[in-house]
Amino acid sequence: MTAILMEEFNHASGFGTKLTWHSEPKAWSINAEDSVLVIKTDNQTDFWQKTHYGFQADNGHFLYLEVNGDFRLTTKVKSNPVNRYDQAGLMVRFSSETWLKTSVEYIPDGQSKLGVVATNQGYSDWSSQDISEDGAPLFYRITRKDNDFYVDYSLDGTSWSQIRMTHLVEEASKMKVGLYACSPQGIGYEAAFDFMKVEKIDKETKVY
Numbered sequence: 728m729t730a731i732l733m734e735e736f737n738h739a740s741g742f743g744t745k746l747t748w749h750s751e752p753k754a755w756s757i758n759a760e761d762s763v764l765v766i767k768t769d770n771q772t773d774f775w776q777k778t779h780y781g782f783q784a785d786n787g788h789f790l791y792l793e794v795n796g797d798f799r800l801t802t803k804v805k806s807n808p809v810n811r812y813d814q815a816g817l818m819v820r821f822s823s824e825t826w827l828k829t830s831v832e833y834i835p836d837g838q839s840k841l842g843v844v845a846t847n848q849g850y851s852d853w854s855s856q857d858i859s860e861d862g863a864p865l866f867y868r869i870t871r872k873d874n875d876f877y878v879d880y881s882l883d884g885t886s887w888s889q890i891r892m893t894h895l896v897e898e899a900s901k902m903k904v905g906l907y908a909c910s911p912q913g914i915g916y917e918a919a920f921d922f923m924k925v926e927k928i929d930k931e932t933k934v935y
Contacts, residue, residue, distance in 0.1 A: 728799060728926040732792055735922045737762040742790075746905070746923075749789040763805075763919040764790075766815065768910040774818070774828055774844070775911075776851045785823045787909030790923075793901055797871050797928045800904045803884065803921040805864040808833035810913030815920075817867045818907040819876065821897040824849040828907055829867050829878045829890060831858055843878050843891040854891055864921075870934050871902070877934045889935065 734742050739759040754767035766788055773784035804815050816830030829843045832855070842855030866881040874895050879887040906923055910916045 728928050728932060730924070731794060731798065731927050732923065732925040734924075735762050736764040736920065745792050746790055747792075749791060749903070750786045752788045752908075755788075758919075761919075763921055764906070765917060765919050766906075766908045768813070768908050768914075768916045768918070770910060770914045771912070772909040773812075773911040774826065774846075774907065774909060776824065776846050776849050778851045784911070787818075787907055789818055789820070789903070789905060789907045791818070791820070791903040791905035792923075792925055794904050794925060794927075795901050797873070797930075797932075798902075798904065799868065799870045799924075799926045799928055799932075801866065801868045801922075801924045801926075802906055803864055803866045804830075804906075805919045805921075806831065806833070806862065807917045807919075808835075808839075808862075809915045810910055811835055812911045813909075813913075813916040815906075815908035815918030816865075817869050818905060819869055819871065820903045821895065821899055825895050825897045827869070827876055827878070827893065827895060829869065829880070830907075831865065841880060841890065843893070845876075845891075845893045845895065847896045856890075869904075870928065870932075872928070872930075872932075872934065892935075
């Protein structure tokens with residue numbers, strides 16, 4: 728694999744010019760001493776399309792890089808959730824109607840949900856599983872091969888577990904890939920990202 732981007736958030740002045748915001752949060756900062764990007768989410772922010780809940784939202788915070796072809800995207804995030812469905816993780820996106828995100832969605836009165844939302848042709852689905860490591864820092868990884876996407880998580884960045892394998896229905900090669908966070912139901916949520924890594928992969932790269 729060949730490195731496309733390795734952003735470690737260790738410059739207080741900001742991050743590289745290759746990165747762009749979709750729906751920039753009102754409050755975000757880089758803590759250069761700890762090398763983290765801290766996002767404080769705006770209220771009623773989300774990514775979701777049509778299915779079940781009867782609404783559409785495309786105003787979550789998304790810091791992205793445009794990438795052509797196959798890639799692997801990785802991060803580590805520490806969440807401090809306060810509201811139901813507070814979430815932060817990775818997102819890859821062709822358009823508002825075709826995208827994928829992975830994170831833990833916070834459930835204050837039960838077990839939080841580790842999962843993936845895949846959106847095709849303007850309809851979202853949500854696959855999820857209970858996670859006992861609620862509040863622990865997590866690593867997330869998304870690998871693209873053609874238009875198939877492989878999603879994993881890890882507690883240590885070494886041993887990975889599969890969350891989902893899925894397909895996005897889109898002909899374009901270029902994607903927006905990066906970090907996301909949102910708060911559908913409240914304020915006060917804060918997420919800290921340690922890094923954002925994007926690598927180009929070849930056809931011989933094994934996923935599973």
